[in-house]
Amino acid sequence: MPRNMPIPDDATLTRRGHAVTQPDGRILVLACGALAREILALIDLNGWSHVDLHCLPAILHNRPDRIPDAVEQAVTQHRPGYARIFVAYADCGTGGLLQATCDRLGVQMIAGAHCYAFFDGLAAFAARDEVTAFYLTDFLARQFDTFVWKPLGLDRHPELRDMYFGNYDRLVYLAQTEDAALTEQARACAERLGLTFERRFTGYGDLATELARGLLA
Incomplete structure (x- = not known):
């Protein structure tokens, strides 16, 4: 049995700042929807005005095999508008596939097995x-x-x-x-x-x- 149960959720999209059409040094954090509140708080706390947040639905944790493809699609979609993308997911049950996807795409991600570990x-x-x-x-x-x-x-x-x-x-x-x-x-x-x-x-x-x-x- 997994250490914790899957977490279903609805799709979430949170953006900060103006609409982005050119990279101009802006960074996108691509995250699990379950982390939206905490990441927005950290963006405010640190004054990261150059950072936007896009969240994928936490329901993906019901099917972790789908997380790498969802992350890849989001990276491909948003990459033209940003200088850099950071993936705020841990492994989340993907068995190393998410890390392999991020390595192939040339984007960084959070270390660790899941959010319980890094919290x-x-x-x-x-x-x-x-x-x-x-x-x-x-x-x-x-x-x-x-x-x-x-x-x-x-x-x-x-x-x-x-x-x-x-x-x-x-x-x-x-x-x-x-x-x-x-x-x-x-x-x-x-x-x-x-x-x-x-x-x-x-x-x-x-x-x-x-x-x-x-x-x-």
Whole structure:
């Protein structure tokens, strides 16, 4: 069973700045829709006025084999308007195919297996090796019903809970923000799944350093 469940989502497109018709030094961050809020916050925090964000639908995580092709199509579409493109995806279950695609296209991407790893910090996450932990980020805590509970059919068949989550012993909430209400939402998710709750404040973790590395290279 995968370390965490796939995350369906609707297509998301977020752009900053003016319409781009010439590269003129602008950079495009091509990202998973689940990271839009955090990446926009980092763009604002760092004053990266030369950076735009385009998000692909997080539902691609249901079929990670489709992520490399989707990224390639987006890179091909947007490349004429930008001096450089940075891919804000980790491997995300593609088995190295996304990295191979990015290498072939000559674009950088985030290191690591998935967003849980780079929010927690790649080295720390690998050292913990928490194979029995189910993870939530701020995004998933907000959208738990839409992206976990209902897609798995638990709203209609709660008896499926043990089939999906019987091998987990705790829910780890990797918090990007200090938000008491969101923490309580995450705690309630753990209770609904019958799991022990643990909150771990990560901030933006290695997402911040990986973005800075990619954008300032």
